[in-house]
Amino acid sequence: MISKRNLVFLGAPGAGKGTLAQILCQEMKLAHISTGDILRAEIKNGTELGKKAQSYVTSGGLVPDDLVADMVAKRLLEKDCQNGFVLDGFPRTVNQADLLEKALAKIGKKLDGVVYFEATEEILIKRLTARLMCRKCNSIYNTLFTPPKNKGVCDKCGTELFQRPDDSLETAKDRLKIYNEQTAPLVPYYKAKKMLSTIQAEQPKDKSYPELIKVLS
Numbered sequence: 001m002i003s004k005r006n007l008v009f010l011g012a013p014g015a016g017k018g019t020l021a022q023i024l025c026q027e028m029k030l031a032h033i034s035t036g037d038i039l040r041a042e043i044k045n046g047t048e049l050g051k052k053a054q055s056y057v058t059s060g061g062l063v064p065d066d067l068v069a070d071m072v073a074k075r076l077l078e079k080d081c082q083n084g085f086v087l088d089g090f091p092r093t094v095n096q097a098d099l100l101e102k103a104l105a106k107i108g109k110k111l112d113g114v115v116y117f118e119a120t121e122e123i124l125i126k127r128l129t130a131r132l133m134c135r136k137c138n139s140i141y142n143t144l145f146t147p148p149k150n151k152g153v154c155d156k157c158g159t160e161l162f163q164r165p166d167d168s169l170e171t172a173k174d175r176l177k178i179y180n181e182q183t184a185p186l187v188p189y190y191k192a193k194k195m196l197s198t199i200q201a202e203q204p205k206d207k208s209y210p211e212l213i214k215v216l217s
């Protein structure tokens, strides 16, 4: 069993925190919370918060941090969070982390811990650019886990494989740059609050999962 149950998962895109969050939440009956899902649900249900958020989305702007923090806090009051939760992808900035702490205090909750998934830039880039697709038969390959038999060529139909712009080196570098500027400062932030545990994200998940359980116990 684990003793830390109200959690934030922190890490760069490609670090694999989403996959481990999914496994942990299933096994320990925690709620896996992504802010994208919350935002879509609030807007769809036409709640007061949802209407406010919609006005920003419609005008092409970002939903303000305090509004997102309030939505997250509201979501954490739901029944499936009683046993604990993993916030995956929020907070993304130090400002959001401050607002989250205040929003949690208002509903009588607090975080038990923050797990940081650490990986080198080299590994992250490799993972973010690993996907290749076939235009002709839509087969999907992953150069790390499910590579084609012949480099760059579809196993099924022999067509040359291509990389979607979302999976390109340029996009990967952009995403990591934004992460380094905006989100990486949360590592020293939570370290200073003595809340941070670090997991080496470069190892396969059958190694990192037991490590995760250990830091949460």
Ligand SMILES: [Zn+2]
Binding pocket: 134, 135, 136, 137, 138, 139, 154, 155, 156, 157, 158, 159
């Ligand atoms: Zn093909």
